[in-house]
Amino acid sequence: MRQFDYVRATAIDEAIELVAGDPGAAYLAGGTTLLDLMKDGVLSPRRIVDVTRLPLRGIDHAGGTVTVGALTTMEELAAEPTLADRVPVLRQALLAGASTQLRNMATIGGNLLQRARCRYFRDPTVGACNKRIPGSGCAAVDRSARMHAVLGADRTCIAVHASDLAVALVALDAVVRIHGPAGTRRVPLNRFYRLPGGSPQRENVLEHGELITAVDIPLPARPTASGYLKIRDRASYEFALVSVAAELDLRDGIIHDARLALGGVGTVPWRATGAERILRGGRPGRELFRDAATASLQNTFTVPGTAFKVELARRAIERALDDVSGGTS
Known part of the structure; x- marks a missing residue:
């Protein structure tokens, strides 16, 4: 780890000024991602601006929206009773996303900004990584790539987005509040998240110096059923091979509305809008769920190590929808 300057910000505008005015500066919150990448030699900021003392922690209710401060911890959000009752998919994703120790450290804003878990991105001895060295290629395309993406991927980058929380929040139509120099x-x-395209090094829409201050989570207008299914190699703390966040508005045996997002298979948290259109107006059942699952896995990009994920994701979607609908199929 290289030497760096450490500054503790006492106000939001001060923090933004410190980072925006220095191309080599970075924000520090819980540190569960940044410090790992610094120790590995992937990131080497010249200045660290600690934002943990800023007034960005807490959970507020206003009408049909819950606003979560960016410095709220994962554990604090998981314990919020209204969200646990109204959108259990969120609590389930949080509990599946990290150990208790990490949930007590990791912040909501930091979790949404965690970098790709690609082994090649995190190993500076690997020369071909378009995230670290734009234009150098993607080592994962030609090497072992079992944990990588099949949706939103191309030859420039197949790194998967690793956040469980982001998958649930995408399904719930969450909105991030951003404060910056402008x-x-x-x-x-x-x-918020960017597909690799021609610039895999840009993972989201934040400009340098911008800071996530809060996340708005709209509550469903009527009671819904929701859940989070995570398929992984082991039951203990592990990243997803495939995950599914599902919410269904079921009334009189009809799906009046549906929200579906996928993790473990996309370069970004993947909103399955095609599947949602198929589900709306239908009756829960095996055939409907199979059609929705098929619609979710269109235009996939696979390499030998990731081809199995397409079928695994289809089955995970069918199972998640069956679970949320009460096993009606």
Whole structure:
């Protein structure tokens, strides 16, 4: 780890000024991602701006929206009773996403900004990584790539987005609040993340110096059923091979509305809008769920190590929908 300057910010505008004015500066919150990448030699910021003392922690209710401060911990959000009752998919994703020790350290804003878990991105001895060295290629395309993405991927990058929380929040139409040198803005989370395209090094829409200050989570207008299914190699703390966040508005045996997002298979948390269209207006059942699952896995990009994920994801979607609908199929 290289030497760096450490500054503890006492106000939001101060923190933004410190980072925006220095291309080599970075924010520090819980540190569960940044410090790992610094120790591995992947990131080497010249200045660390500690934002943990800023007034960005807490959970507020206003009408039909719950606003979560960016410095709220994963454990604090998992314990929030209204969300646990109204959208259990969120609590389940949080509990599946990290050990208790990490949940007590990791912040909501930091979790949404965690970097790719690609082994080649995190190993500076690997020369071909477009995230670290734009234009150098993607080692995962030609090497072992079992944990990598099949949706939103191309030959420039197949690194998977690792956050369980982000998958649930994308399904719930969450919105991030951003503050930066140019002022404040609100961005729907499903438009916050960027596909690799020609710039895999840009993983989201944040400009240098911008800071996530809060996340708005709209509560469903009527009671819904939701759940989070995570398929992984072991039951203990592990990243997803495939995950599914599902929410269904079921009334009189009809799916009036559906929200579905996938993790473990996309370069971004993947909103399955095609599947949602198929589910709306249908009766829960095996055939409907199979059609929705098929619609979710269109235009996949696979390499030999990831081809199995397509069928695994289809089956996971069918199972998740069956579980959320009460096993009606």
